[in-house]
Amino acid sequence: MPHVEWRGGTCRVKWWTGEKLPNGRKRYESKGGFTDEDSALLYGMDQEYEVRQGVAITNRDGAMAMSEWLDAWYGSLELAHRSMVNYESVIRVHIKPFFARRTVGEISIMDHRAFKKHITTVLASENSRKAVLAVFSMAMDDAVSAGLRKASPVERHRRRGKYTKKKRERKKDMAPAAVEALARNAHAVFGPSGYVFIWTMATTGMRPAELYGLTREYCYPTWPESDLHTDPDESDRYAEDTLRYGKGEGLMPAVRVERQVQYQDGGLRFFPPKYESSRSLVVPPFLAEMLERLLKEHDSQWVFPSIGGGNLRSANFDHKYWRPIADGAEADEGPRRLGARMALPEVPSFAGKRLYLLRHGAKAWLDEDGHSRFAVESRMGHEVPGVEGIYSSVTVPMERAIMKSLQERWESVPDRMGDAAWG
Template sequence: MAYAEKRGGLWRARWRGPDGTLESEPGFQTEKAALKYGRDQEAAIRARRYVDPRGGRMTVTEWVNIWFPALDLEPSTLDSYRYLLEVFVLPEFGDSTLMSLTNEGIAKWEMKLVKSGYSKKTASNARGALSTTLGDAVPRYIPLNPAAKSKGKGRKGSSRIERIEKESKVWASPLQTLLIAERAAIISGLDATFIADITIQYTGCRWSEMLALPPELIHDDAIDVHWKLYELNGRFYRGRPKDGSMRTVATPPFLNGLLSHHLSSKVPLKCSCVPQLDDKDGISWCTGDAYTFLTAEGRHYRRSNFSERVFRPAADGWYPRRSDKRDRMPVLVDYRHPWPGKPLPPWPAVEAGQEYVAPQGRGRPRVTEDSRLASWLPVLPGLTPHGQRHGYQTWLDEDGIPYVAQSQQMGHEVPGMRGVYSHVTDRMLNEVRDALQQRWLAALKMRATLSPTSAVPSLNAALLTHSAPM
């Protein structure tokens, strides 16, 4: 129980902290004021709002060393936190006490990161890691989180631009999806790439969920999305989907046919991962399991490599810039070959006002009178595999699919009482299948107007079947 004691001409408040330590606060003019302060601290302890009077003197490094080992997160998430803390946060604030941190000082640090050459996203992620770290120190050690961004603060224009950009997330139409998947397969040289990209678009699954799809979870009219393949430091391990969103996704007839044909073809279905002798980190690394989508060598697709070398050129029509030594280049194709042409080694783009000289040397295509060269036009610049998931949700909205069925397909929880009393029926799932099937057929019809055939075997077969007389 709190009490007050006389100390010279003033009074001191005494109370027991959460761990039983006898705490004190001097400097009160009256016994009543000291006693009230002590009782207020006891009330704060009961309400879990108590601030340790000594906790604020702890340094950020000391708190991180307490906080980080207690986290129970995916290894990839822990690795991201570790990187942001070690590279950005601790070099700047490691020796600072928790109580000395201010919102203004942290905001200046974030802007300094941008001025020093880091992207705004990187700076924001670094501040987010600091905010998450300090958030768990409230209220035990500090009363408020100085790294949290206050709502309604900052440039109004910036927040409006961010909101508009988020609302205008790039998503693809069925024809754009088809064209990008076709190009991706041409660049990679794998029919499986076409089927994998179509699977993402027509199931709404995440990139990592597509990578983790095992053959045994593919059914006649649905797939079970039960796993996600995490990529960490060049290796892979399997875990449950984001937020535990395990689900069964209804699939349209055409996709069932593509997947069935893929599984029956002579493609590798077991990855080439092997156990490592020094695996002592407690992570269940992939050691050679069955997966539906692998490279020709039986390896897992790597997100960054696939994006840079396959998906970005397919969607943008340009190979992205790699370094100061290699600027972005248009995708050059020889259209003597079946649509959409055979990709050739990239050439630099023509610079305005300068005479263009074609590069020569080993690996460069020889330009002859018979050459038929062209550059791919952009299909949908900025599209990402996750943007395809946005497009899937939009398609379901346009097709009038009930919200509860949409949520099951996407792996989202239906909030409130609606989630308790609403249920997905077979009729709803059949409506999903029918709507997606019609979108595929419409895309095939439009694609056939460009060329009746394709260099991608699966698409070529679909075009021929679609154009065959009934």
């Protein structure tokens, strides 16, 4: 039974937590500030009920510092490399500083609202704001599961405040002529490697990190014979690939998305593709010829080496390479291969835009050409949910149709650089 006692002008209630101290005595907790005994007693009885039901949160548990909990929570996660890096950054830069002097148990709905408002003032990108709030929400949900809180302070199911329409990135149709213009600028920046890089991304839809990490072993014309066979459970796939892809009569030219490169501990490392989306991608005849010729042109392990022969991720591709390729550049401005110092024209549909929109355009092309939804999503490295994803498969006729439509896209460009890229 809770015990109520007066302290000055208010009363305090004490209740047993169900735990004992090392000396064997019962451990009690208390709460003061009540103005009448009935409300204090009722509060104490509620606490004892929660103790009996096994759902009580002690003051000691809720008193864990947020910084301590966030460190413990982060250490328990097992996610993809990029996700771990992003979570660590969100916790260090945004969550810890805001809740520096707070405990896990005292954070309220009002605190969550204040944090949301703060994030809106410091981050311009809606996607960045959502990422920060999502990490905070997960940390609070797990605090409940760990017995540090009774409920999460994150509001859900009800929207409060003024409605704000979600802003979408404005994109323009990706014309083959625009891709050719990008490829020409890329050729001026880093040679044949740049020209083929742009057309490869536009026709395969590979993610940038997957293109940076593409090595000879997984590229036409040597793949699939040159596959590293790193997974013993994939023996059936290895055998089937040799019957379907490669260089030879009846085979389809293709590249294998097996890895991406990311930084870890100050150096580049191989990681599985995003969402474990390993996949085989047929390429149109024009691209197969260019890839074969490109690999004869250099001896780098990377299919698309930088100006200096290294990896494009190390070259800070987005800033140093992509911006002059898309936005244009004055003569002698920015990094250039030897002998190429002319001005680069702007590509209007990509000026100021992200490299990733080439991947978006690759999907739009496939959609426009009426290819199977399952074949398109599989090519992009997406999981197709439901029965469709279980029963469907990508067939040889589907892949040949994709090769044909992409070849037609290339041939629709009236003034292609083509062989001149090696001139």
